[in-house]
Structures are given as structure tokens and as C-alpha cells.
Amino acid sequence: MSSSRRSRQASSSSRISDDQITDLISKLRQSIPEIRQNRRSNTVSASKVLQETCNYIRNLNKEADDLSDRLTQLLESIDPNSPQAAVIRSLING
């Protein structure tokens, strides 16, 4: 009931407290500008921010998938005498 009892409970388990998690989540939001949103309300729920973060990571993984796919195709199709091949050589050797 009382807040002191709640905080004792939180510290007795090894888990972090509500305040700490809020603080950490706000830090996380600051470091990722892309998921910073709902500026008007400072109290975006913690679970919402975590969910957004998960989606953001999934999207990045998906992009890396697609780009790997395209890179494979490009490297396969490249003509060794083309300017693109020269670009790769200079990048790899340079």
C-alpha cells in the first residue's frame, strides 16, 4: 500500500525499481532519435517504448537482410572490367 513498502519490495528483489526503469527508458529514447515521439506527453508508457525499440531493431535486421541479398546479386553480376569492379578493387585494396 505505502510507497515505502513498495520500494522495499523492489530493492529486495534484484530487479530495478519503476523509477529506475523510467529513467533508463528515457535515456534509451534520447539515444535513438528515430523512436523519440509523443513529445507532448512525457509519460509514454515503458512498454510502448520497449515495443517501439523492438520494432526498430526488427526493421534494421530486415533492411540488412535485403541489402545482403542485393549485394550478393550485385557481386555475382559484376563484370570484372566494369567501373564498378574497379571501385570494389580500389575499396578492398585501398
Add this chain to the structure above:
Amino acid sequence: MASADKLINTDVPEKDVFAFHFLQSLSNLRKQNPFDTPDQKNYRVRKIKKAAYVSMARAAGGSSRLWSRALLRRADKDDNKIVRFSRRKWKISSKRRRSNQRAPVVEEAAERLRNLVPGGGGMETSKLMEETAHYIKCLSMQVKVMQCLVDGLSPK
């Protein structure tokens, strides 16, 4: 000297360092496995994807981060196997859920995040947040560099 270098692990990962590692891996892949053989395309896509993630972990300072250490360890283990960056599924046990009456929704969201961040399964929540922030920065950087490569290689 080497240890001093390690300490200078700037928070923002260097694009050049990543690009250097990645291009070297691509060059090695080409030597091992010339790209003009028509078969095993998916295998090569996975190899390239793996090279990207491993290069990202190296660019981030290798073992100085929990996520990069976990990623490199898993990549080592997966060598000679088909590479899949599958995430270990973490079940939230009912016991664990009951022991945490504070905010089960938050805990569930955090568990989902643990599945996405390499090594996240073993992290306490505060560490998870810190590693997640860094992991996302590196991942964005990786995607940007890969996009540049694709753009640069695409026929004009």
C-alpha cells in the same frame, strides 16, 4: 598501448572501420567461393549477412561490449554450419511473472527485446537498455554503409 586503444571505444562506431572489415570479409568470401557459380545463392546471401554482422561487432570494439562479444561467440560457433541468426527464445515462466508484480507488461516487452539483442538473454534490465542503445547505433551504421555499397555498385 594496445589496451589503451581498447579503452578508446567511442560510443559512435566508426563507419570506416566497419566498411574496412566488411570489405575485407567480402574479398575473402570471393576468394574462397567465387561468385560466378550459379548454385547456393541463399548460402552466399547468408554468408554476406553474417560478414556484415561480424564486421559490425568488430567495428564496435569486439569484446568490449556484451552484445558484440555474444555476437562474435555465436558466429564462431556457427562456423561451418548454416548461418542463421536465430534468436534464442526466452519463455517467461509463470513463476518469474508472479515474482514480478510491478509491471508484467514492461517485463514482457523487455523479454522481447532480450530476444533481439545478441546476448540479451543474460543481461539485467539496466544493462539491456545500455547495450540496446549501442546495438541500435551500430546496426543503423551498418545498414547505412551497406546501402552505400549497394548504391555504389549498382549500374548507373
